[in-house]
Amino acid sequence: MFAPLRLIYPVVSRRSGGLSLGVDLFPDRKTCNFDCPYCEIFPFPGEPPFRPEDLDRELAEFFEVEYPAFPPDLPLRDLTLSGSGEPTLSPHLESALALIRASRDRYVPGADLVVITNSTTLGHPETAALLGRYVDEAGLRIWAKVDGGNEDRYRTMSRSPVPFREVVEGILSFSRDHGVIIQTMLCALDGRGPSEGDLSDYADLLASLLHRGARFLEIHLYTQARPSPEGRTSPIGDRELLTASDLVSRRIPGVPIRIFGRAGELSR
Ligand code: SF4
Incomplete structure (x- = not known):
């Protein structure tokens, strides 16, 4: 009898375009x-904290028992x-990367490795070196969050003490050497979607980063697909997403933009 899986969770993902196996480095509490x-x-009720040996066991159980029945x-x-x-705040980031890489190489060599990050540690030398090594050696893809192009929008969407400038400069320094996928949530807050000024500043920010040497493999514009505990945010419509995409693409021609509405990917 196997113990239940609590660190990994298969989901059908809009942005992955199919099945994605998520790994939770914080089963004990949101971090x-x-x-x-x-x-x-x-x-959620806290579970025991993450341990690499548990992830190792769960990955083997998933790939040898559950996945063949999918x-x-x-x-x-x-x-x-x-x-x-x-995930980059976890002290187990390096061991988790090593374990998912070993499972990918052994069981699903065609699958990607992905880290979804809020971008706050991309400028930290140790984290950047670790992620960069996996990008170079294992094809790791970095999905880097950029939810606003100006200080106000950033603060509203992140409510973080991390300075906006620090996040922006971190994205720049990392992506000069390793291309990233920019991921941006466009949703309404208290009934109001991003303003035209916010979108224009966002497009300007991406354009200026590219001008300074950043490399963006793709831009993912997406809206909320599931409810949040706070209940203050809501999805914006497909038409608004497409309008935002048009505005951005005019400023950064040549960078592929993918758009994800509430029900799935949209085409322009
Ligand atoms: S959505 Fe925001 S607050 Fe929630 S885990 Fe991601 S970065 Fe953190």
Whole structure:
């Protein structure tokens, strides 16, 4: 009899384009230096903390017992460090990367490795060196959050003490050497979506980073798909997303933009 899986969770993901295997580095409590109003982590009863040996066992159980029974038309697209907080804040980041890389290479060599990050540690030398090594050697993909192009929007969407400038400069320094996927939540807060000025500042920010040497593999614009505990945010419509995408694409021609509405990916 196997113990239940509590550190890994297969989900069908809009942005992965299929099945994604999430890994939670914080099963005991939410751990993040952001407090996004749209955060989908509901309060949960704390479990024992993350241990690499538990992840190792769960990955083996998943791939040897559960995954072979999955429908063949639902292949695993990626193994993703995400879960109940900011994965790069975990002291187990390096061992978790090593374990998901070993499982990917052994069981699903065509799948991606992904770290979904709020970008606050991309400028920290140790974290950047670790993530950069996995980008170079294992094809790790970094999904870097940028939810605002100006200080006000950033503060509203993150409610974080981390300075906006520090986040922006971290994205720049990391992505000069390792291309990243920029991920941006566009949602309404208290019934009001991002203003045209906010979107214009966001497009300007991306353009200026590119001008200074940043490399963006793709931009993902997405809206809220599930309710949040606070209940102050709501999805914006497909038309608003497409309008935002048009505005951004005019400022950064040549960078692919993918748009994810509430029900799935949109095409322009
Ligand atoms: S960065 Fe992610 S985990 Fe942290 S508060 Fe925002 S949505 Fe939640």
